Amino acid sequence: MQLKSLRIFREVARTGSFVAAxxxxxxxxxxxxxxxxxxxVELDAKLIDRHGTVRxxxxxxxLIQYAESILSAHDEALSLFEKNASPRGRLRIGAMETTTALRLPPILAKFHEMHPxxxxxxxxxxxxxxxxxxxEGKHDCIFVAGKVNHPRLHLFKAFDEQLVLVAGRHMEEMPAPQELQTATFLAFRQGCSYRQRIELLMANYGVYATRIFEFGTLDAMLGCVAAGMGYAILxxxxxxxxxxxxxxxxxxxxKEIGQVGTYFAAPETDTWTPAMTAFADILRRAVVQPESCVDVGSITKNDTAVHT
Known part of the structure; x- marks a missing residue:
């Protein structure tokens, strides 16, 4: 069925007249x-009774119920990509736990305020x-540790992080290799880049067998570190x-272990929805100034062009 045919059918149903439609x-x-x-002919069914008043x-x-739904979905899809329309639809963001807890809230709040x-x-x-x-297409954009080497990705550095060794006691200096040899570390599950820094740190001290406990949340990890269960790198x-x-x-x-950049990564810009474009622009403007991810109040709804 052609959309044009459905539009004509809808108007005939609304007006009750071929002439008015x-x-x-x-x-x-x-x-x-x-x-x-x-x-x-396509449906092999008579849709309109033409005897007397059209009904x-x-x-x-x-059919009219499906026609309304199909045409509404079609019009909504077109409006989603209109250049001057307010962004709508959905935005799927993936981020590390630490980035989500501290860096993203003010940016997400500003984005929601501007594009509710x-x-x-x-x-x-x-x-x-x-x-x-x-x-795999599960995220529209992600925030990850380190630069992702992929030719089809658009990315830029969003935040600079200084990693530290965290413990439940005061440390005047780094623990001795002998202590680290028997120490327990707390980390997120495999695939976490900060967990890899534990291995780099241990290798730097000549320790190649480290006991690591996996945690699912930042609060649980910090709570156990505070209780003296072990070290963490955050x-x-x-x-x-x-x-x-x-x-x-x-x-x-x-320095060679503790400095790491958090990168914003997404597919190529010509695949972005207006919502994705608006979010990337707010993020880019927010991170231009050091410590400025909370200072994006000067952005206006008419000022959302992405500079790539």
Missing amino acids: AELLHTVQSNVTAHIKKLE LTSAGQA EVDIKLQTGPTADLIKGMM PRKTVEAHRHRFDVHSHPLP
Whole structure:
């Protein structure tokens, strides 16, 4: 069935007249009649009773419900991609637990304030899982640790993180290799880039057998570190943000291990929806200034062009 035929059928049903439908659609009555007949042939059913007043048959009453739904979905899909329309639809974001807890809330809040018709779905996970999920089409964009080397990805650095060793006691200096040899570390599951930094740190100290316990949430990890269960490696700002809740202490890691960038990654820009474009622009503008992810109040709804 052609959309044009369904539109004509809908107007005939609304007006109860072939002539009125033709006038509303700026066409001739013969064209209206031809499209109705075409639908009836395709469906092998009489849709309109033409004896006396035009009215829908039982088959016509059944079709009009589907016609309304099909045409509404078609128009909604077109409006989703209109350049000057307000973004709508959904935005699926994947991010690391630490990024979600600290960096994203003010940006997401500003995005929702500016584009309330967009439904946001946020899923957390380790870097490896997030990359895999995006390649499988489960995320529209992701925030991961380190630069993703893929020729078909659009990415830029969103945040710089300084990783620290976290413990339940004060540390004047890094623990001795002998202590680390028997230490327990707490980390997110396999695929977490910060977990890989544990292995790099241990290798730097000549320790190649490390006991690592897996945790699913940041709160659980910090709580157990505060209780003296073991060490963790986390971004310094994440630890500082939660220090009022957990009695934890930290020490900077060596520069070659402790400095890591959090990157925004997404498919090529020509695949983006208007919602995706608007989010990327708000993010890019928010991270232009150091510490400015909360200072995006000057952005207006008419100022959302992405600079790539």
